[in-house]
Amino acid sequence: MAPDQTPAQAAPDESAGVGDRRSLLPITILVAVLVLALDQFTKWLAVTYLEGRASVEVIGPVLKLTFVRNPGAAFSLGGGYTIIFSLLAAAVAVVIVTTARSLSSVAWAIALGGLLGGALGNLLDRIFREPGFLRGHVVDFIQLPYWPIFNVADMAVVCSAGLIVILTIRGVPLRGGAA
Numbered sequence: 001m002a003p004d005q006t007p008a009q010a011a012p013d014e015s016a017g018v019g020d021r022r023s024l025l026p027i028t029i030l031v032a033v034l035v036l037a038l039d040q041f042t043k044w045l046a047v048t049y050l051e052g053r054a055s056v057e058v059i060g061p062v063l064k065l066t067f068v069r070n071p072g073a074a075f076s077l078g079g080g081y082t083i084i085f086s087l088l089a090a091a092v093a094v095v096i097v098t099t100a101r102s103l104s105s106v107a108w109a110i111a112l113g114g115l116l117g118g119a120l121g122n123l124l125d126r127i128f129r130e131p132g133f134l135r136g137h138v139v140d141f142i143q144l145p146y147w148p149i150f151n152v153a154d155m156a157v158v159c160s161a162g163l164i165v166i167l168t169i170r171g172v173p174l175r176g177g178a179a
């Protein structure tokens with residue numbers, strides 16, 4: 001407080017930035033919506049043009065488009081636990097949206113948005129695809145050598161997890177810091 005100020009005059013300056021800090025939730029939601037839209041569009045393309053057909057080589061044996069319906073999680077593991085994966089994805093979405101309301105790091109907003117979009121992309125498959133509600137099989141179609149077939153939602157989850165690891169190692173806080 002300056003010597004010529006009263007406490008009442010100094011109070012607004014001391015709290016400046018606290019009340020007017022903008023929420024980063026819109027960034028998280030925007031990234032999630034973009035990931036979700038790209039994921040669902042590419043899955044629509046895969047169902048329309050790849051289902052029931054042989055693999056398509058895009059870059060020789062390095063990148064192929066191979067249609068599969070995955071009843072499980074990563075690496076097709078846990079096919080009998082589809083309902084549990086669905087409920088976990090829904091819980092993750094709720095936690096991310098709740099956390100994103102108080103973020104102060106754009107990098108964290110992007111990371112959580114990618115994670116949210118990927119989780120919702122595969123959750124939509126589990127809700128709306130055969131064989132039924134919360135048991136639907138996820139559409140996968142991107143194939144690399146020596147790696148399980150995956151989709152855009154899976155890429156978003158993995159890239160977001162990588163970014164989260166980097167942010168954590170660098171000590172970038174979810175709240176109260178800048179990135």
